[in-house]
Amino acid sequence: MSDKKKARFDTLAVHAGQEPDPTTGAIMPPIYQTSTYALPEMGVSKGYEYARTGNPTRTALEANLAALEGGTHARCFASGMAAVSALLMSLLSAGDHIIVSNNVYGGVYRVFETVFRRLGLDFSWVATENLANLESAFQENTRLVYAETPTNPVMSITDIKGAARIAHERGVPLVVDNTFMTPCLQRPLSLGADAVVHSTTKYLNGHSDSVGGALVTADDELDEKFAFLQNSAGAILAPFDCFLVLRGTKTLGVRMRRHETNAAQVVKFLEGHPKVGKILYPGLPSHPGHEVHKRQASGFGGMVSFELESGAAAARFLNRVKLFTLAESLGGVESLSCHPATMTHGAVPEATRNELGITDGLVRLSVGIEDPEDLVGDLERALD
Numbered sequence: 285m286s287d288k289k290k291a292r293f294d295t296l297a298v299h300a301g302q303e304p305d306p307t308t309g310a311i312m313p314p315i316y317q318t319s320t321y322a323l324p325e326m327g328v329s330k331g332y333e334y335a336r337t338g339n340p341t342r343t344a345l346e347a348n349l350a351a352l353e354g355g356t357h358a359r360c361f362a363s364g365m366a367a368v369s370a371l372l373m374s375l376l377s378a379g380d381h382i383i384v385s386n387n388v389y390g391g392v393y394r395v396f397e398t399v400f401r402r403l404g405l406d407f408s409w410v411a412t413e414n415l416a417n418l419e420s421a422f423q424e425n426t427r428l429v430y431a432e433t434p435t436n437p438v439m440s441i442t443d444i445k446g447a448a449r450i451a452h453e454r455g456v457p458l459v460v461d462n463t464f465m466t467p468c469l470q471r472p473l474s475l476g477a478d479a480v481v482h483s484t485t486k487y488l489n490g491h492s493d494s495v496g497g498a499l500v501t502a503d504d505e506l507d508e509k510f511a512f513l514q515n516s517a518g519a520i521l522a523p524f525d526c527f528l529v530l531r532g533t534k535t536l537g538v539r540m541r542r543h544e545t546n547a548a549q550v551v552k553f554l555e556g557h558p559k560v561g562k563i564l565y566p567g568l569p570s571h572p573g574h575e576v577h578k579r580q581a582s583g584f585g586g587m588v589s590f591e592l593e594s595g596a597a598a599a600r601f602l603n604r605v606k607l608f609t610l611a612e613s614l615g616g617v618e619s620l621s622c623h624p625a626t627m628t629h630g631a632v633p634e635a636t637r638n639e640l641g642i643t644d645g646l647v648r649l650s651v652g653i654e655d656p657e658d659l660v661g662d663l664e665r666a667l668d
């Protein structure tokens with residue numbers, strides 16, 4: 285491919301960061317399973333010295349993710365949580381204050397409140413879907429705004445452009461967790477965010493066979509801090525996982541389009557079912573964030589949450605579904621179902637969960653790429 289810079293998303297997904305191996309012509313980047321590299325002579329390297337600092341398979345994935353997000357740098361970590369932790373460790377010091385979307389992945393809540401609060405950071409949990417709340421949460425010592433949009437699992441939408449403007453007026457960076465949408469459907473950097481967080485475990489890898497995370501930015505200074513932390517704290521993504529995620533991103537566009545058309549059929553079915561209460565999906569015109577989401581993303585994705593009458597009704601449903609396997613995680617080719625109150629958000633106190641709408645009756649679906657009629661059939665059987 286002659287000019288990858290000008291290439292469109294699906295072309296970048298297949299090619300960015302990757303050239304046929306110069307030695308053998310191998311089309312897929314090799315898995316460089318090595319911990320160290322021979323130096324031709326003292327003080328000279330071929331670009332790699334020690335595999336915590338750099339690995340060619342990781343370099344290929346990092347270049348691929350940077351291109352897909354419209355950034356210039358990406359750094360890959362051993363999990364999404366390792367990436368989130370690296371973000372805080374690289375940018376913040378004891379005494380700093382962080383504004384966070386009040387509904388984020390439960391593991392983010394847990395590490396912020398239990399680990400980073402103990403180390404001297406202070407957090408305000410804010411309903412960032414209303415920018416006035418964000419504006420009034422700033423303090424003298426606010427050093428970071430951290431938002432998820434859509435949020436896991438209630439699918440709240442934060443206006444990324446608006447949040448970036450408010451944060452930048454105060455000289456504070458905005459970081460967005462883009463795990464649910466992926467760069468295929470939403471590019472926070474192009475809307476003013478300073479960095480993007482990913483759990484590559486989800487759609488980017490897409491095959492439920494690797495755990496990983498990434499920090500992506502177009503800001504050299506931020507990346508320098510991320511790279512320093514990646515090397516010094518060392519929670520790097522292993523070469524085999526880098527290979528898997530690279531294989532995954534090649535089909536990201538194809539998969540996301542199918543996740544979305546399948547999700548639309550699932551939502552249509554749920555809308556007509558008498559046992560289903562509120563449906564949380566940004567593609568529904570009745571969703572409070574629908575208009576904002578439509579402006580800032582090119583699709584609605586494959587995540588759907590909905591309410592059943594009670595925890596017992598949710599348990600009955602989740603014990604009966606067959607294709608929608610009951611499991612943590614999301615974003616793989618196979619459909620999954622989950623009970624956020626006891627699974628992904630079990631670490632969030634009950635009162636806070638109820639305030640956020642993570643009720644005992646709430647069910648979250650990750651709609652896979654199977655035949656949509658089979659998926660709807662599975663839901664129908666489980667609900668009836």
Ligand code: PLP
Pocket residue numbers: 363364365366389391432436461463464482483484485495496497613
């Ligand atoms: N961000 C979001 C939105 C998530 O859903 C998750 C995990 O479910 C994470 C971050 C954490 O990623 P990981 O499980 O790869 O550590």
